[in-house]
Amino acid sequence: MTPLDGITVLDLTRVLSGPYCTMMLGDMGARVIKVEQPGKGDDTRGWGPPFLEGESAYFLSINRNKESITLDFKQPEGRRVLARLIEQADVLVENFRPGTLKKLGFDYASLAASHPRLVYCSISGFGQTGPRQKEAGYDAVMQAEGGLMSITGGADGPPFRLGVAIADILTGMFAAQGITAALLARERTGRGQEVDIAMLDSVIALLTYQAGIYFATDAVPPRLGNRHPTIAPYETFRASDGDFVLAVGNDDQWRRFCQVAGIADDDRFTTNRQRVTNYAALKALLDERLAGATRGHWIAGLTKAGVPCGSVRNLQELFADPQVAARFMMAELQHASIGALKQTGTPLKLSDTPPGLRTAPPVLGAHTESILTRDLGFTPDVVAALRAQGVV
Secondary structure, eight states: OTTTTTTTEEOOTTTTTTHHHHHHHHHOOOOEEEEEETTTGGGGOOSSOOOOTTEHHHHTTTTTEEEEEEOOOSSHHHHHHHHHHTTTTTTTOSSOTTHHHHHHHHSSHHHHHOOTTTTEEEEEEEEEESTTTTSOOOHHHHHHHHTTGGGSSSTOOOOOOOOOSSHHHHHHHHHHHHHHHHHHHHHHHHOOEEEEEHHHHHHHHHHHHHHOOOHHHOOOOOOOTOSSSSSSSSEEEEETTTTEEOOOOOOHHHHHHHHTTTOOOOGGGSSSSHHTTTTTEEEEEHHHHHSOOOOOHHHHHHHHHHHOOEEEHHHHHOOOTTTHHTTOOEEEEEEEEEEEEEEEOOOOOEEEEEEEOOSOHHHHHHHHHHIIITOOOOHHHHHHHHHHOOOO
8 A cells, every 4th residue: 555545646847846646655655647738748858868669768657657647638628627626636736836727717715615625736847826927937937046155156157047957856855845744634624725835935935944043034145155154174175086065063073073074173163163263263174184195095084983984976876875875865667668768756654554656647638538438438539539529
């Protein structure tokens, strides 16, 4: 048994935030029916290179554990099919611009009375309310507008966005959390509800202690590169053969670090407050000392002493780590056209009802016929007529 056994999710999303959300629900055992545009599919099916046997590596990374049906619900017949699918769904997830589905009669207000148990999740850039609700949301824009880029990058350089679309991914995670909370509430009340998740809100929630610093001081936090604003030393350092991270989180760890590094007692650095206050002198001392040996030397000694540290690894180094294998964070699924397909695993480890990676990402429309005939009871002749009209 998986946590969401018996739950059917109708996935009207595309690109990243929505598909990441529904992939998480699929990993937890929900049946996810991904509705895609006939002939084209999710936008990310065309994003690349790289492609594997014509399938986008980007799309493949976020669409496992799903079935794919092609459906043009801008057409009247397509809307009738979508209405039938909604009748069988526990959850509907969409990430259209606010107001788009209302024009077609598929917004939450239009469905709530006839589908009182439906959990309806809307993912958007700015949310379903507020003066900017109609604006589209894109990850890079949200990292900028949400304040994240202003605190990311070198102190003397330009702002940077993260190397992954963190605003999209985080929004998908919050959406999955909201949906599972709404499903739990439904068990108690018998009622579904609307889940309104905004990318801007999600990025703001990510700011945590940086926002706390701003609220406490009214001072705008600056970019500090890899340095931590309130802990030192807590950043990257250059060893003789590469970069590594040193994360000294308390004064006891500092004393143990000094023993390994051969640094004498210095009243300027005894407490974390002193180390932050005297950061320039601390940084100069550590840069000189740590550059004198390899990162393997430092990591071995510091790890033995219980001082948090780690190499700055590329993905090849990461996925060669036995720890990654032990935690099943690299998996392999059999894809219909590719064969063996590597995937990142799920970080959710549940002892009694564990999630699972069951099926590879589907080729476009792979389940159209089976869903129409098995789930909706359409005859082969009806399916053929829908294909001829371009509805599916």
